[in-house]
Amino acid sequence: MLILNKNQIIQHVHLNEELIPIIEEAFVSLSKGSVMMPPIMRIDIKKYHGESDIKAAYIEGLDSFAIKIASGFFDNPKIGLPSSNGLMVLLDSETGIVKSVLLDEGYLTDTRTAIAGAIATKYLSNQNANTVGIIGAGIQARLQLQAIMLVRKINKITVWARDKIKANQFLDSFKDLEIDLHMASSCKELACLSEIIVTTTPSKKPLLEFDWIKKGTHITAMGSDAEHKNEIDPHMLKYCDQYVPDNQSQTSALGELHHALKKNLISSQEKFNDLGDIINDPNLGRKNKEDITICDLTGTGVQDTAIARFTFNLCKKNNLGINI
Amino acid sequence: MLILNKNQIIQHVHLNEELIPIIEEAFVSLSKGSVMMPPIMRIDIKKYHGESDIKAAYIEGLDSFAIKIASGFFDNPKIGLPSSNGLMVLLDSETGIVKSVLLDEGYLTDTRTAIAGAIATKYLSNQNANTVGIIGAGIQARLQLQAIMLVRKINKITVWARDKIKANQFLDSFKDLEIDLHMASSCKELACLSEIIVTTTPSKKPLLEFDWIKKGTHITAMGSDAEHKNEIDPHMLKYCDQYVPDNQSQTSALGELHHALKKNLISSQEKFNDLGDIINDPNLGRKNKEDITICDLTGTGVQDTAIARFTFNLCKKNNLGINI
Numbered sequence: 001m002l003i004l005n006k007n008q009i010i011q012h013v014h015l016n017e018e019l020i021p022i023i024e025e026a027f028v029s030l031s032k033g034s035v036m037m038p039p040i041m042r043i044d045i046k047k048y049h050g051e052s053d054i055k056a057a058y059i060e061g062l063d064s065f066a067i068k069i070a071s072g073f074f075d076n077p078k079i080g081l082p083s084s085n086g087l088m089v090l091l092d093s094e095t096g097i098v099k100s101v102l103l104d105e106g107y108l109t110d111t112r113t114a115i116a117g118a119i120a121t122k123y124l125s126n127q128n129a130n131t132v133g134i135i136g137a138g139i140q141a142r143l144q145l146q147a148i149m150l151v152r153k154i155n156k157i158t159v160w161a162r163d164k165i166k167a168n169q170f171l172d173s174f175k176d177l178e179i180d181l182h183m184a185s186s187c188k189e190l191a192c193l194s195e196i197i198v199t200t201t202p203s204k205k206p207l208l209e210f211d212w213i214k215k216g217t218h219i220t221a222m223g224s225d226a227e228h229k230n231e232i233d234p235h236m237l238k239y240c241d242q243y244v245p246d247n248q249s250q251t252s253a254l255g256e257l258h259h260a261l262k263k264n265l266i267s268s269q270e271k272f273n274d275l276g277d278i279i280n281d282p283n284l285g286r287k288n289k290e291d292i293t294i295c296d297l298t299g300t301g302v303q304d305t306a307i308a309r310f311t312f313n314l315c316k317k318n319n320l321g322i323n324i
Numbered sequence: 325m326l327i328l329n330k331n332q333i334i335q336h337v338h339l340n341e342e343l344i345p346i347i348e349e350a351f352v353s354l355s356k357g358s359v360m361m362p363p364i365m366r367i368d369i370k371k372y373h374g375e376s377d378i379k380a381a382y383i384e385g386l387d388s389f390a391i392k393i394a395s396g397f398f399d400n401p402k403i404g405l406p407s408s409n410g411l412m413v414l415l416d417s418e419t420g421i422v423k424s425v426l427l428d429e430g431y432l433t434d435t436r437t438a439i440a441g442a443i444a445t446k447y448l449s450n451q452n453a454n455t456v457g458i459i460g461a462g463i464q465a466r467l468q469l470q471a472i473m474l475v476r477k478i479n480k481i482t483v484w485a486r487d488k489i490k491a492n493q494f495l496d497s498f499k500d501l502e503i504d505l506h507m508a509s510s511c512k513e514l515a516c517l518s519e520i521i522v523t524t525t526p527s528k529k530p531l532l533e534f535d536w537i538k539k540g541t542h543i544t545a546m547g548s549d550a551e552h553k554n555e556i557d558p559h560m561l562k563y564c565d566q567y568v569p570d571n572q573s574q575t576s577a578l579g580e581l582h583h584a585l586k587k588n589l590i591s592s593q594e595k596f597n598d599l600g601d602i603i604n605d606p607n608l609g610r611k612n613k614e615d616i617t618i619c620d621l622t623g624t625g626v627q628d629t630a631i632a633r634f635t636f637n638l639c640k641k642n643n644l645g646i647n648i
Contacts (some may be wrong), residue, residue: 001427003327003425003648005648036367036368036369038365038366038367039365041362041363041365041378041380042362043360043362043380043381043382043389043391044360045360045382045389045417047384048417048418048419050417050418050419050420052380052391052415052420054365054378054380054391056365056367056376056378057367058367058369060371065367065369067367067376067378067393069391069413069415069422071415071420071421072420073418073419073420076419076420079419081419081421085415085419085420085421085422086420086422087413087422087425089393089411089413091376091393091395091409093369093372093374094372094374094397095372095374095397095400095403095405095409096374096376096395096396096397096400096409096410097395097405097409098393098409098410098411098427098429101327101411101425101427103325103422103425103648105422322646322648324327324329324427324646
């Protein structure tokens with residue numbers, strides 16, 4: 001049994017092109033139904049403004065599967081600790097024996113989430129889209145932007161966040177790139193300046209209105225992963241040209257779709273193509289240059305299984321970790 | 325972060341009286357509602373006859389909570405491996421930081437499950453009951469019996485199992501005790517000889533009929549922890565004098581109660597006292613010497629949190645484990 005710590009993982013697993021096909025393959029398995037992925041387990045600890053999510057997925061034919069614990073304790077920054085935490089456990093598919101514990105402290109979750117954003121942008125935004133607007137200024141804001149730059153040549157970045165200091169720090173971290181940097185004074189202004197928009201907040205109220213969105217825009221909404229979270233006006237899902245969930249059964253319970261269903265803007269009978277369907281057949285993706293597309297990411301266990309397997313194999317090859 | 329391996333855990337945590345109040349307290353918290361315990365997560369890998377269950381519970385006021393992975397891969401014995409496996413992860417309740425990974429390989433699950441059997445027997449069987457019948461001859465058969473001997477003075481053990489060799493081996497492991505040992509040729513015979521009965525199998529069909537049960541018998545049914553498992557005739561739940569679930573919301577989905585509800589033998593409106601209610605007020609337990617009582621154990625996350633915390637504190641005090 002191999003124990004891997006965060007340093008070992010960070011040194012070998014990077015947010016780069018190599019991970020895109022790994023996560024794409026996982027989404028395709030999920031959409032083909034060759035996956036056993038139970039509903040997400042959540043433990044809320046309201047007193048400490050904290051939650052732990054457990055995700056898991058077995059992808060048929062693979063020799064291992066992951067169970068992942070990801071915690072968000074949102075008062076941690078006040079005492080100088082990161083809000084995210086967690087680990088992944090890799091089990092042998094044939095015997096259930098624990099092959100590895102990956103003490104990534106949330107790093108692999110952050111990484112596979114950003115890669116999903118890159119994949120959504122790759123299949124749904126216009127090829128020549130080169131302006132990005134990021135709502136939020138936390139870790140995912142930065143990672144989503146870096147991930148988008150793997151698949152699109154970006155020349156303008158706009159950010160909006162409630163906390164202007166964090167928004168400035170966010171922009172500052174990209175100052176060495178030859179890219180226009182802009183802090184928007186509203187989400188409306190951000191929408192006006194961006195062909196690709198990513199929402200990365202834990203907002204409980206919509207931050208984006210449909211009227212603000214320019215034709216041809218692609219939006220990735222990745223902040224909502226719980227019933228009470230909602231980043232974009234539910235009407236947008238009705239009025240946009242294409243809505244793509246990472247996994248419809250999850251987004252209808254936890255994502256932006258949940259709110260559109262609750263408001264009866266979309267019928268619960270309606271079946272959308274999941275992201276994996278579009279990866280499998282890119283013709284199902286963006287149809288016209290003018291289309292407004294939305295990808296709703298709640299985070300899936302298959303992404304965890306894919307990145308845990310990748311990390312384990314890489315670290316094992318490099319003789320890293322402690323054998324117990 | 326402290327990594328504890330199975331050897332360290334086995335050397336310090338034993339199936340003894342000390343654990344009874346620890347697990348009792350957890351059941352009481354659960355029945356008082358001061359617990360956040362999400363539904364069990366299950367990953368089935370049918371191809372390999374395997375399943376992984378994830379359980380978790382936060383008990384209000386405690387500084388840590390556990391998330392537990394327990395796997396059962398039932399073809400493992402064919403290749404010389406134990407079918408059970410797993411680990412527990414202990415997280416800080418205030419920050420979500422991982423405090424410990426307990427690589428117990430199922431040992432702590434086995435132990436806390438047996439202790440629940442001791443607790444059921446302590447509160448529900450007659451004080452002077454001294455004959456035990458065990459159905460099944462696996463690890464839990466042995467542990468349940470050892471646990472019962474912590475709370476009752478036993479002078480006759482009867483076993484029944486499909487596999488007679490395993491039943492013989494089971495009896496053989498108790499040969500050094502001054503106790504009558506008996507292999508029953510049927511479950512009916514076993515019921516006739518026993519005041520306390522424990523069912524410990526993964527059976528899909530009832531093994532015990534109500535007509536066979538003598539007055540005054542206590543039955544602990546601990547094998548069923550999934551929809552398709554069923555060890556006792558569902559009519560028994562209707563006709564017995566007292567039915568006690570470990571946690572009614574779990575037993576109505578996964579335990580013996582599930583089958584009685586499905587057959588409309590018991591109304592879904594009926595509310596039973598959980599084991600924790602009876603620990604909290606023993607007057608709610610057995611009323612008469614002649615009563616037939618049934619305790620339905622599906623295994624709860626609070627037991628895992630309780631034993632993980634106990635183990636962590638004990639091992640830390642003894643400077644065991646690897647700090648990472």
